Amino acid sequence: MFVVDSQVHIWKEETPDRPWIPSAREQIRLIGHREEPFSYEECLALMDEAGVDRALIVPPSWEGNRNDYALEACEAHPDRFGVMARIPQNKPEEGEAMLRDFAQNPHVKGARLTFHRPQDRGWMIDGTADWYWPIAEELGIPTMVYAPTWKAELGEVAARHPGLKIIVDHMGVLARSVDDAIGPWVSETAALHVHPNVYVKLSAVPGYSTHPFPHRNIERYVREMVDTMGPERCFWGTDITRLLGRGITYTDAVEQFTEHFDFTPDELEWIMGRGICEVLDWPIDNA
Numbered sequence: 001m002f003v004v005d006s007q008v009h010i011w012k013e014e015t016p017d018r019p020w021i022p023s024a025r026e027q028i029r030l031i032g033h034r035e036e037p038f039s040y041e042e043c044l045a046l047m048d049e050a051g052v053d054r055a056l057i058v059p060p061s062w063e064g065n066r067n068d069y070a071l072e073a074c075e076a077h078p079d080r081f082g083v084m085a086r087i088p089q090n091k092p093e094e095g096e097a098m099l100r101d102f103a104q105n106p107h108v109k110g111a112r113l114t115f116h117r118p119q120d121r122g123w124m125i126d127g128t129a130d131w132y133w134p135i136a137e138e139l140g141i142p143t144m145v146y147a148p149t150w151k152a153e154l155g156e157v158a159a160r161h162p163g164l165k166i167i168v169d170h171m172g173v174l175a176r177s178v179d180d181a182i183g184p185w186v187s188e189t190a191a192l193h194v195h196p197n198v199y200v201k202l203s204a205v206p207g208y209s210t211h212p213f214p215h216r217n218i219e220r221y222v223r224e225m226v227d228t229m230g231p232e233r234c235f236w237g238t239d240i241t242r243l244l245g246r247g248i249t250y251t252d253a254v255e256q257f258t259e260h261f262d263f264t265p266d267e268l269e270w271i272m273g274r275g276i277c278e279v280l281d282w283p284i285d286n287a
Contacts, residue, residue, distance in 0.1 A: 001258070002053050002269075002274065002277070002284050003051060003052045003236075003273050004052070004235075004273035004276050005047070005054070005055040005056065005237050005238050005240070006056050006201045006203055006237030006276050007056060007169070007201060007237040007238065007239050008043055008055045008057055008058070008241070009033065009057070009058055009059070010038050010039060010057055010059075010060075010069060010070065010073060011037055011038060011060050012063075012069055013036075013037045018063070018066075020064070021061070021064050024062035025062075027061070030175070030176070031175055031242065032176075032207060032242045032246075033060075033241045034241050038241050040057070040069075040072070040076070040077070040081065043073075044077060044080060046249075046250040047250065049250060049251060050249070050250035050251040052254065053273065054080055054082065054273070054282075055080065055081055055082075056081075056083070056109060056237075056276070057070040057073060057081055057082070057083050058144070059085070059086045061117070064086075065087060065088050066086070067083060067086060067108075070083040070085070071083060071107055074107035075107065081107075082107060082108070082109040082280070082282060083107055083108050084109060084110045084112040084144050085102050085108050085110070085112070087099060087111055087113075089114075089120060089129050090128050090129070092132075095132065099135055099136065099139055100139065103139040103141060109280040110143055110144065110165075111136065111141055111142075111143050112143070112145070113129065113145050115145070115149075116146055116147065116148060116149070116174075116175065121149070124150045125150065125153055133164060134161065137164035142165040142167060142279060142280055143164065143166055144167045144169055145167070145168060145169060146168075148170075148174040148175075148185060149174070151172060151188040151189060151191070154166065154168070154192065155191075155194075155195055158195035158197050158198050162196075164197060165197055166195075166198050166199065167198075167200070168192065168198065168199070168200045169201050169203065170203050170204050170239070171186050171189055171200055171201070171202060171203075171221070171225055172185050172200070173185040173186065173189075178208055178209060179210055179211070179217060180217075182208050182218065186221045186224055186225055187224070189225065190224060190228035190229060191228075193230070199229070199275075199279055200229055200233060202222055202226075202234050202235060202236050202237065202271065203236070203237030204237070204238065205218065205222060205256065206243050206246065206253060206256060207243060213252055213256070214252075214255070214256045214259075215256065219260075219261050219262070222261060223262070226263070226271065231263075231267040231271050232278075234270070234271050234275065235279075236257055236272050238253045257271065258272065
């Protein structure tokens with residue numbers, strides 16, 4: 001089985017010439033990521049240990065809109081990493097120029113937008129990000145979106161831009177929701193299955209349970225998503241730096257799905273790697 005992680009963050013230490021955004025450390029703590037840097041070398045070693053073939057690097061928000069370190073990782077290991085690039089969502093001219101450049105870069109598999117922080121939450125509905133969708137559709141740039149409170153609006157975007165592949169982050173669950181509290185968020189996201197261009201990341205799943213590993217209490221919500229969306233449209237992922245501090249290893253995150261949750265071999269083939277590779281046009285045959 002070919003295994004692809006749909007989300008990892010890597011980052012360097014904050015320095016005067018590489019400043020983080022204001023309140024970045026508070027943001028890291030609230031989300032639950034570890035604070036020390038996470039290099040692509042460390043990430044690669046953990047992937048090898050867990051049997052993960054590829055990972056999609058999502059540059060972390062606390063570094064602003066930087067993609068340079070993610071691209072460095074891809075240049076060093078083009079067969080193991082791809083980038084879902086960050087762009088300045090509130091700067092149309094700069095953002096469009098970056099998108100047109102990224103469309104020519106083989107390391108960039110798509111882009112990632114966020115609408116959950118105080119500074120960007122309103123951009124989904126106040127027109128700030130409206131420029132993005134038609135350009136991404138035109139250029140064929142798959143887009144990961146974390147907008148847990150804007151499911152209906154995201155569905156409207158999907159309907160207006162049927163040629164744009166939209167991948168909903170973290171099952172659409174609001175950060176810090178756990179146990180049965182994730183149910184309504186999952187159901188809202190699953191309802192987007194009516195739009196054939198919408199896909200879902202089954203990412204950071206261990207972080208949604210307060211129960212011991214393998215977190216069987218939330219399996220039914222993952223199953224709801226897979227049954228509703230179809231396994232071809234659901235992509236496993238770790239957001240590994242949110243899990244390490246909880247004592248969950250990379251191998252645990254893999255085996256939660258492959259050994260403990262009740263999926264068929266065919267479902268696992270799609271969920272664990274084939275689906276995301278097909279959507280991003282990242283052929284497994286080239287691995």
